[in-house]
Amino acid sequence: MGIKVYGLTKTTNVARVLISLEEVGADYEVVPVDFATGEHKSQAHLTRNPFGQVPAFQDDDDVMLFESRAISRYILRKYKSDLLREDDIKEAALVDVWVDVEYGQYNAPASAICYNVIVKPMHGEEVDQQVVDTNLEKLKKVLEVYEARLSEYKYLAGDFISFADLSHVPCTYYLMLTQYKSVFDSYPHVKAWWEAIMARPSIKKVFDIMSA
Numbered sequence: 001m002g003i004k005v006y007g008l009t010k011t012t013n014v015a016r017v018l019i020s021l022e023e024v025g026a027d028y029e030v031v032p033v034d035f036a037t038g039e040h041k042s043q044a045h046l047t048r049n050p051f052g053q054v055p056a057f058q059d060d061d062d063v064m065l066f067e068s069r070a071i072s073r074y075i076l077r078k079y080k081s082d083l084l085r086e087d088d089i090k091e092a093a094l095v096d097v098w099v100d101v102e103y104g105q106y107n108a109p110a111s112a113i114c115y116n117v118i119v120k121p122m123h124g125e126e127v128d129q130q131v132v133d134t135n136l137e138k139l140k141k142v143l144e145v146y147e148a149r150l151s152e153y154k155y156l157a158g159d160f161i162s163f164a165d166l167s168h169v170p171c172t173y174y175l176m177l178t179q180y181k182s183v184f185d186s187y188p189h190v191k192a193w194w195e196a197i198m199a200r201p202s203i204k205k206v207f208d209i210m211s212a
């Protein structure tokens with residue numbers, strides 16, 4: 001039995017796992033989980049992910065994981081990818097710092113904007129502009145830190161691309177589909193960083209999968 005990713009490829013956290021799989025060139029199968037029928041809350045899926053969320057991840061018959069960043073690290077370690085920089089403890093620590101920054105500082109405001117501007121209208125719900133505006137301000141504060149960091153280094157953890165950079169891709173992909181992509185215009189080093197990431201074949205492949 002090979003690698004299975006349970007979830008919907010349009011969702012950011014499933015896409016994050018696909019990026020690592022595409023980066024290492026692994027074979028994998030995506031097993032859709034139907035939110036419409038509440039399948040993600042089914043007993044079968046709860047055994048895969050006790051929080052009833054996607055992704056869940058299976059490798060062979062003895063590895064069942066959840067949490068997209070932890071799954072990504074498993075994949076990158078299994079395939080001995082340099083994207084975790086684990087040959088150098090200091091570089092690896094900086095990768096950890098900036099993955100934590102992505103999860104703890106960037107993800108929430110970026111996700112709140114995308115949820116309001118993309119997901120809610122898809123379900124016929126009103127955009128809460130107050131929430132969007134509040135999170136735009138939070139995002140700008142985060143991007144100010146990124147702009148300073150990326151004016152010193154080509155990528156967030158250093159002058160090497162790492163999982164920390166790629167972990168930003170799913171949310172940023174959706175942000176760039178909204179009118180708020182213009183926020184990035186005020187941060188030239190962040191824009192150049194994003195353009196360098198987008199040029200990667202794995203990222204182009206995952207964009208195709210997300211937009212299919």
Ligand SMILES: N[C@@H](CCC(=O)N[C@@H](CSO)C(=O)NCC(=O)O)C(=O)O
Pocket residue numbers: 011012013014040052053054055066067068069
């Ligand atoms: N920290 C976790 C978040 C998973 C998540 O929110 N998954 C969403 C879809 S992806 O945005 C989900 O399953 N939402 C349905 C729900 O929460 O009920 C991770 O990184 O894997």
